[in-house]
Amino acid sequence: MPSPVEIPYRSFISFDRHSNTSVYLQISNAFISAIRRNILPANTKLLGTRALAALLGTHRNTMVSVYDELASQGWIVIKPNQGAFISATIPQTTDGPLLDISYPKETGFTFRKSSLLDSPYERGHYDYIFNDGIPDVRLTQIDDLARIYSATLKRKSNRRKMDYYHQDGSEYFKEQLQGYLRLSRGLQISASNMLITRSVEMSLFIIAEILLQPGDIVVVGTPSYFSANMIFQKNGARILPIPVDDEGIDVCALAEVCQRHTVRMVYITPQQHYPTTVTLSAQRRMLLLQLAQQQRFAIVEDDHDYDFHYERQPMLPLATLDTHGLVIYVGSFGKSLVPGFRTGFIVAPENIMLEMRKLLGIIDRQGDVLIEQALGEMIEEGVIHRHLKKSLTIYRERRDQMTRIVQHQFGEHINMAKPQGGLACWLAFKTPINLMQLSRDAGKEQLFIPRNILYQHKQLTAIRLGFGHLSGVEMENSLDILKMLIERQLKTQS
Template sequence: MSSPVKLNFKQVITYQVGSATPIYLQLAQQFINAIQRSWLEPGVKLPGSRILAENLGLHRKTIIAALQELESQGWILVKPNVGTFVILPQATELLKNKITSFSSLSAYPEKAGFTFKTSDLLALEPIQQQPNDLICTDGTPDLRLSYFKNLTQGYSATLKRKSTPNKLGDLHHENKYFKNQLTNFLNGTRGLHILPDNVLITRSTEMSLFILAQTILQPNDVVVVAQLSYYKANMIFQQIGAKLQTIPVDEQGLSVDALKQLLKKQKIRAVYITPQHHYPTTVTLSADRRLALLSLAETYGFVIIEDDYDYDFQYDKSAMLPLASADVQGMVVYTGTFGKALFPNFRTGFIVAPKNVIQEARKYLHIIDPQGDVVLENVLAELIEEGDMHRYLKKSIKEYQARRDFVVQFINDHLSEWIAVNVPNGGLALWFTFKQPVVLQQLTSFFKQKKIVLPRFVQYQNQKITALRFGFGHLNTEELTQVLMAFVLFFEQEKN
């Protein structure tokens, strides 16, 4: 076969100056790619090292080093006084379809060559943020209030311990120290009566819900959710094939009467609730309805999935205990997060359930997250044991309550004509309902002009309601004023 001397190797063989990979190895890898893709077929005679050096704009010694690497791997055969020829290692097979166009080999295929199922259920619109934009969230903490120094010291101390390397290499390792501390924390703060065997450590609420869906749900199972409910939970249940049934929420929380009527018509596998501060409306499920819901679960045999996503943020002493604290028949599966007040990467999730449920759920956890995060868990355990978490929460809660009260007072003073606000006894978000017609798309565009991002997932608008879930925790007073003044300016514009 004739030599491809006329081939423009500079278009086929690419390299990057300044890369951590030496140029001669980059060249060798590019030649291998060209052979595997049938750009250079077996038997082809390569140009001499001088010609390749001129073509690629490199020193001849670099080319020689690359050819030596190819020869050592069995991709080329060097015959003295004859030439250098492309060959194939015995374990390598050519791709069936040749690549006929000479685009850069460094480019990865834009589309897969195989078919696969795509999901519209899991599609979330990315937040388009510019530098210095303020973002409205659905209720997140202010990272500027975190004990960053304490966390870094805890990480450093944990990594220096002699026992840590062994734990880091132990797959399916359960951090008993953290589980014991978390169990004590949950019993002390939530009125639970659990043992470490009743706890499964995850990375987030969403992971907990995914594992629970795999554990307790089957395709076509009916899951009851509120008409306005946590969108990610809905996605997870639907993705596994469950059918969602919605029931109303009022000022006392999920309508148990509506649930009773539904139970008379069909079998229900699970009810998903966020009773402490309902997502998104922030209302608290009343004590009477909690007892009624537990009674219905015992009578009809459905599972209560209790998502207590922000229990730690309570602003008065009248906060109700979780349903799980009153469950004596094992009908409640309780989920939440620990460390939400800290940086997101310092947060962990958990599932509390009867021991046999935890044993089954652990099987799924060991598939998707076999290692866990030993170092993080040790740091969090020490924050509990030494009392730092209690002190931090006590201090941060005062600040978050002040921010909540600031927003409520501002609305009462300047926006009461347009906005009604529900004032929850905890949490990091408020529920705004609009008293007059508002097109949220126009509000979003107006905010964008003011460098404020109003994501779709905080907006609720249909024939019956126009509302926003407004997170206040991550913004200080000055930033909250900027956002709230944007509401004022928008509504003044609407008047005119």
């Protein structure tokens, strides 16, 4: 219950000193009305008589009389040494039942609804949970995060950055992130080429708002990232899928699409294609850039898992090869940290960045300057590098364990190539099964398989299975359950 000090007594209690009805009865009736209208719910603690008298400008004896009257009628209960409380059982009156003034469940006007934005994400309380490849928050260096953020919050020099006119994020963080991206990704950029956002999805939303008009064509690989497709379609874009194979998106198929249509944007995840985890080959990258130059479409390069690579240095982003301003580079920073410490960013030429800043200034005027300041210090102190290096060792071990188990126990049922990076594997079934039924059966065994990691149509039955969040024991137990359910379903089908 809220503190009695927070209750707005003066909003529902008023009295007229010149009325023929005594003041204490006027106040008593106002209390009764507020209780009947559920403004004062059962068991709410009231202010003491002295404090309430001072608040309303009456004598304390008047409030004592009010509480005595309410208690005698059963509206309140006075507990010695504790105070006065609204009674849990409201007296029956001739005025009818309590008035329902709860907040309305529906609007009194019509509005446009969008099934496109129905969330594909599900949550559940199970012993084991699969996802599409998220980091393990248990590996986060909480002590480092707490130390740096606490120091940032206390530093007096940062207080002036917390006003409502401080837009476009922390310049210090952008400077540090700029250096980090230059060293890790080869991006020769300045702060004027960067926009700090809350997430990759927010970055894609801003890009879609700036670039897309209803009817514009956006080409994506199939299968593709569902959230990106939702964002583009929300802006009225028409999604055209093209095939994805072991070398990434089929650029020849894209060229054929360009002969028939005017393409506005191509959305790609070249480092580890979402969801299949394949890498776009060097040859196709060059062909894609050449085609973009010829057809003048924008390439949105989503590099969501760049920091997670295991075998070798990953290919540099397409943005490092772009000399014609055709690539908009999107990524996230701090993905290996707890969610509250993660940010998104956009890298693009200055002219479009000016428009993006206008939009960001409306939808996220303040940003989170203190988090960005802390992240900047984590880069400068080397905390991010040390944490990522340590966690990559663990994620590599988990990837190898996942690969061994799947190839050994599922080899006769599933094709899976060891991913070179990222935090998920792509499991393609040799014999189709009902994945939705598999998910339902798994729930009965305390294994949660959300719909957003399931991919099924006539030509494909596959699961994008994250391994980053699973310890060794969790992985073995959950995969044992999955194997049992797959074999049970295949036996039923035969």
